Amino acid sequence: MLSVARSRGIETAFDRADQMAARCPFGSAGVCCRSCLEGPCRIVPNGNGPRRGVCGSNADTLVARSLLNTMIQGASGHAEHGREVAMALLKTAEGKAPYVIRDVGKLMQVAEGLNLEIEGKSINEVAKAVALTALEDFQKHEGTMNWIEYRGHKKSREIWDKLGITPVNAHLEIAKAVTRNAMGGDADPLNLLLGSVTMGLVDGYSGLHLSSDLQDILFGTPKAVKFNYSLAVLNEKQINIAVHGHIPLLSEKIVEWARILEHKALTVGAEGINIVGVCCTGNELLMRQGVHAASSFSSQELVIVTGALEAMVVDIQCIMPGIQQVAECFHTEIITTMPHVKIPGATHVNFEPEYADEAAREIVERSIRNFAKRDPIKVVIPTGSVEAYAGFSVEQLCEVTGKINEKNPLQPLIDAIKDGTIRGVAALIGCTNPREPQDIGNVTVARELLKNNVLIVTTGCAAHSLAKYGLMNEGGLEACGDSLKSLLQQLGQHAGLSTLPPALHMGSCVDNSRPLDLLSAIADELNVPVSSLPAVGSCPETHSPKALTIGTYFIAHGVDVHVGVDPQVSGSNLVTRTLTGSREDKGITMDGLFGGKLIVESDPVKAAAILLERIDMKREALGI
Ligand code: CUV
Numbered sequence: 001m002l003s004v005a006r007s008r009g010i011e012t013a014f015d016r017a018d019q020m021a022a023r024c025p026f027g028s029a030g031v032c033c034r035s036c037l038e039g040p041c042r043i044v045p046n047g048n049g050p051r052r053g054v055c056g057s058n059a060d061t062l063v064a065r066s067l068l069n070t071m072i073q074g075a076s077g078h079a080e081h082g083r084e085v086a087m088a089l090l091k092t093a094e095g096k097a098p099y100v101i102r103d104v105g106k107l108m109q110v111a112e113g114l115n116l117e118i119e120g121k122s123i124n125e126v127a128k129a130v131a132l133t134a135l136e137d138f139q140k141h142e143g144t145m146n147w148i149e150y151r152g153h154k155k156s157r158e159i160w161d162k163l164g165i166t167p168v169n170a171h172l173e174i175a176k177a178v179t180r181n182a183m184g185g186d187a188d189p190l191n192l193l194l195g196s197v198t199m200g201l202v203d204g205y206s207g208l209h210l211s212s213d214l215q216d217i218l219f220g221t222p223k224a225v226k227f228n229y230s231l232a233v234l235n236e237k238q239i240n241i242a243v244h245g246h247i248p249l250l251s252e253k254i255v256e257w258a259r260i261l262e263h264k265a266l267t268v269g270a271e272g273i274n275i276v277g278v279c280c281t282g283n284e285l286l287m288r289q290g291v292h293a294a295s296s297f298s299s300q301e302l303v304i305v306t307g308a309l310e311a312m313v314v315d316i317q318c319i320m321p322g323i324q325q326v327a328e329c330f331h332t333e334i335i336t337t338m339p340h341v342k343i344p345g346a347t348h349v350n351f352e353p354e355y356a357d358e359a360a361r362e363i364v365e366r367s368i369r370n371f372a373k374r375d376p377i378k379v380v381i382p383t384g385s386v387e388a389y390a391g392f393s394v395e396q397l398c399e400v401t402g403k404i405n406e407k408n409p410l411q412p413l414i415d416a417i418k419d420g421t422i423r424g425v426a427a428l429i430g431c432t433n434p435r436e437p438q439d440i441g442n443v444t445v446a447r448e449l450l451k452n453n454v455l456i457v458t459t460g461c462a463a464h465s466l467a468k469y470g471l472m473n474e475g476g477l478e479a480c481g482d483s484l485k486s487l488l489q490q491l492g493q494h495a496g497l498s499t500l501p502p503a504l505h506m507g508s509c510v511d512n513s514r515p516l517d518l519l520s521a522i523a524d525e526l527n528v529p530v531s532s533l534p535a536v537g538s539c540p541e542t543h544s545p546k547a548l549t550i551g552t553y554f555i556a557h558g559v560d561v562h563v564g565v566d567p568q569v570s571g572s573n574l575v576t577r578t579l580t581g582s583r584e585d586k587g588i589t590m591d592g593l594f595g596g597k598l599i600v601e602s603d604p605v606k607a608a609a610i611l612l613e614r615i616d617m618k619r620e621a622l623g624i
Helices: 002-009 012-019 027-030 059-093 102-112 123-136 146-151 154-163 170-181 187-217 248-259 263-266 281-287 302-303 320-326 353-373 392-402 409-417 440-451 460-468 475-480 482-494 508-524 544-557 573-580 589-595 604-621
Strands: 225-229 241-244 273-278 294-295 311-314 333-336 386-392 424-428 454-459 505-508 535-539 559-561 598-600
Touching: 002 302, 012 508, 027 241, 059 123, 059 170, 059 187, 059 248, 059 333, 059 353, 059 508, 102 123, 102 187, 123 146, 146 187, 146 508, 154 187, 154 589, 170 187, 170 248, 187 281, 187 454, 187 508, 187 544, 225 281, 225 294, 225 460, 241 281, 248 263, 248 273, 248 281, 248 311, 248 353, 263 353, 263 454, 273 281, 273 302, 273 353, 273 559, 281 294, 281 460, 281 505, 281 508, 294 409, 294 460, 302 320, 311 320, 311 353, 320 333, 333 353, 386 460, 386 505, 392 409, 392 508, 392 559, 409 508, 409 544, 424 440, 424 460, 424 508, 424 604, 440 454, 440 460, 440 475, 440 604, 454 460, 454 508, 454 604, 460 505, 475 482, 482 505, 505 508, 508 544, 535 544, 535 604, 544 559, 544 589, 559 604, 573 598, 598 604
Parallel strands: 241 273, 241 311, 273 294, 311 333, 424 454, 424 535, 454 505, 535 559, 559 598
Antiparallel strands: 225 386
């Protein structure tokens, strides 16, 4: 599709990435600062030129501040996601929004986990109490975030409390981080790095855990489901609507309204309405509804280049403004839906949970009307989509393993880890990045680990890569080492499938709560901290600050995290050493504090080798 775009003179992110080839050395090293009007300052820590900014900040301070800045962005995005969903749950419980509670069991389980009274209460009363408890995590001024009390692993929590970095409420912590990062604020690089860890925890608990829990309550906890991946999921004969972004509140409704209005599609000569997913909104829908996925982040513009897309509906995050320029070459209508996320030239259909039905209906009707404007000569849809299985929530996994050990569903996994059938667990997460060859890093790390019997769980656009390259269906078993392969086959039979797929798709970026829930449960069974487990995270192709914040949340639990893209901290030896150093090294390191560290390696084969080494190191320390 890239060559189709180029042959038609349509510019995409891949072309712009080429034009941007020379990276700014100051920005890359994290040593430029635009925090005040004394600057902008850029310093040269090891060469000829100024070694401090006008205010006296040195490279360590600048690099730590610029990292914290990235973390603030990441944490804010996910916290806002959580808050939006909490508001939607509240309005649903109050009968003001047209959603229903699809998973009452999960609602009760979450309410109990939050120590809420459920005896004698109606579903809506419990849902309201859960929503208000969630919203407290953006309001309270003392104590600890409710979701950390509920979901945080006790042994990790002790470390955070001792360091004084446990968040009180998301908005308070974000405001504090912005303040400490401003000119004249915090200048201590180590203190700033601890501030980054707090952002990781804000992201993890007010963003990831809170969102996954509440979305499961509203839309159902994911179960094994089949979907197809690639641009070939667009259907030439149907009205195609792509849903893109992150929050599934509106897109769930669009799926509903597409079914209701299917008959209208026939009146304009289409054979039906086909919803396809892009990025994490796509992940949300495929996990719960089996909606086909068309594209990850990098190639989002190429969905439009097919010429067969009637509308691309976007909510928040990871939406390239470039989609509008591409859409103007076709009949595709870009529809923004959030008041704080608009694109010049795009149509805006405002979304509020109260008016979800009206918004979804308008969007589907607009798409139906756009079908008449499609130019058949411009339509190019690649062929050959890949079948994939997803929906592996912790609940779904335990349902499968519970068939082997009903009393203790995790035991079969723990036994497999202990006896080496599973050498370790890796969460393959994060994005694709137009500056990197798409999917190669994600797929290579996964294949290297699978070959070595590492169980892969995956989320986000990394999951798109693995689905596209066949690692979510039976054929992908050839990538696995022998012991992992037979375990997946054995478990699959209990799930009523011929095998579990090599890569277990756990959902969107906010669903990075799920791998951590799995690890926490295993750690509890073994009575060890999460940091003792032979588990790692890998983010080979990230572009997003959110992925770095998620990585930090993993590190705060003592899980090593690999990043394949330069995190822009090389301007400070102190910051680099603190993040990437080992516990045996001199000075303070993340590994020493939390038991997990950052691994920066752009070569995916080398990265996998390092991850295996760390897995083996943790196995040895555990005595398994
Ligand atoms: Ni949140 S953050 S590109 S869509 S995973 Fe995809 Fe996932 Fe990264 Fe964005």
